[in-house]
Amino acid sequence: MKKQSLIRTLSVFVLFFIGTNTFTAQEKTTALFQEIEGKVVDAESNNDLVFADIVLDHSNISTVTNSDGYFALKIPEDHINGTITISYLGYEKIEIPVKEFEAHKKIRLSPVTTALEEVSIVTTPKNAEAIVRECLSKKSSLYNNENTLMTAFYRETIKKKRKNASLSEAVVKIHKQPYDNVRSDYIELVKARKTTDYKKLDTLALKLQGGPFSNLYTDMIKYPEYIFNEQSLPKYNFSFDSATKINDRLIYVINFKQKETLNTPLYYGKLFIDAETLALTNAVYSLNVSNRTLSSEYFVRKKPRRAEVYPTETAYRVNYRTKNGKWHYAYSNISLTFKVNWEGKLFNSTYTLNSEMAVTDWEINENKLTKNRRQVLRPTTILTEKASGFSDPRFWGAYNIIEPEKSIQSAIKKIQKQLKRT
Known part of the structure; x- marks a missing residue:
């Protein structure tokens, strides 16, 4: 039961209901x-x-x-x-x-040209699980252990088939606690905007509960309890894949998946671990959703009585960066695809929910991190209820963002045309 609760926290809750809109925004001083x-x-x-x-x-x-x-x-x-x-x-x-x-x-x-297969044969240890355990044990020595204030850009989208039905974006401040203590990070909202086309949602308003927290919890070094802990590690099989490189450093690639005898949905994917320091540099993984009933319980908080809702695909990614020999969380992406079957209807609907967050700037804050309590988000926050409307292209000012993909750019242009007409 404890493991199920942890997976539910990491897995973004999806709520299916109509909601109301409010607005929160705070400007940043313009810089050249x-x-x-x-x-x-x-x-x-x-x-x-x-x-x-x-x-x-x-x-x-x-x-x-x-x-x-x-x-x-x-x-x-x-x-x-x-x-x-x-x-x-x-x-x-x-x-x-x-x-x-x-x-x-x-x-x-250009792809790296080193003969990685030969290097891998000579240097790769034999026990992949031992490497993973040692990697997870190094958060006190390899990761940033000072109070850090991070500026991050967050975006979440909901698509029905391939058409955008909802788009929310925000700049947030992550009050990142030291990796070597158990205190959780907290997030402060700086400014946000959103648009939702309920006509494309078939009277359903899909909402992501957790918002930026769901992406923050993919930081498995800070939050190993959500994926790998002493209770869950023995439930996985670990094996070495072909090694690779990043920034001229050899990287071990370790595959993991749950043992075949287990029915509880767990994760599978790849861990990218620096061969010299054993720091986690990247992780790409998914939740096993072959058990439709159990996996839907992990994700769906509310739904109409006449609808069956279940996930068909999940994908998670987390990237780390290093500065002055210390690693820190840099980027994460979550993608979830759902089927919605309506009772009495011949065809079903497919929805894809995607959220991503990138750290765009950060600074060490030697004093205890203070927060604006009015702007603090909670792990239960629904971002679409914290933002309203779209503004002109200068909305983000000097803040860095993730460039929108083509479909999102198209949606934003349509929104801006509608704003001009009205």
Whole structure:
């Protein structure tokens, strides 16, 4: 029962009902900046590289590429002479001066050429589970153990089939507690906007409960109890996959999945662990939803009596970055696909819910982190009830965001046209 409760916390609750709208917003002081943008692709195949890291050197300013490989980054005036580093797991990193960025609109990353198979045979340990256990035990030595105030951009979308039905975006402040203590992080809302087209939801208003907290809890180093703890670790099988590289460092790739004798839905996926330090750099995983009844209980909080709702696919990703030898949470993405079967109806409906959060800046706060209690979110928060309406393209000011994918860009343009007409 305890494990089920933990999975429910990590798994985003999906509520199916009509709700009301309110508004919360707080402006940031305008700062002078230069915005650069580009697209990151594979140099050989020309395929988009999704979730590539874009980092301004000698600062904590960063973002990631979107699902189309695009990004935009706002560079403060005092960093115009700086350098941008673009990196991606399994590829050679590239460094480009900010002043030369106009000539690099399409950035091509080359796959690493090291004979990783040979390296893997020589250096990979034999016991994958032992590596995972040691990795999880290193949060006190390898991860940031100071009070940290992180600025992050959060976006959640709901699509019916391939059409956007709901879009919410927010800038938040994450009051990140040291990794070596048990205190939970808390989140403060800075500003947010949203739009919902209830006509596309077939009288259903799908809402994500938890909002940014659901993405924050994918930080399995800070919150190992939601995936791997002493009770759950023995329920998994671990094995080595082919090694890879990131930023010239060898990375162990470890597969994990629940043991076949277990019926309770658990996770399966890959862990990417730095071979030298055993720090977790990335994780990509899913929840086993083959048991329709149990998996639906993990996700669905409320639904109409005449509807059957169950997940068909889940996907989670968490990325970490390192600064001055210390790692920290940088980005996470959650994607959930649901089927809704209505009693007496021949056809069902498919909905995809996606949430992502990227840390775009951060600073060490040596004093105890203070918070604006009026703006603090709770793990039960529904972001769509904390935001209302859309504004002009200058809405985000100097804050960095994740560039919207093509379908979201199209939706935003439609919203802005409607605003102009009204």
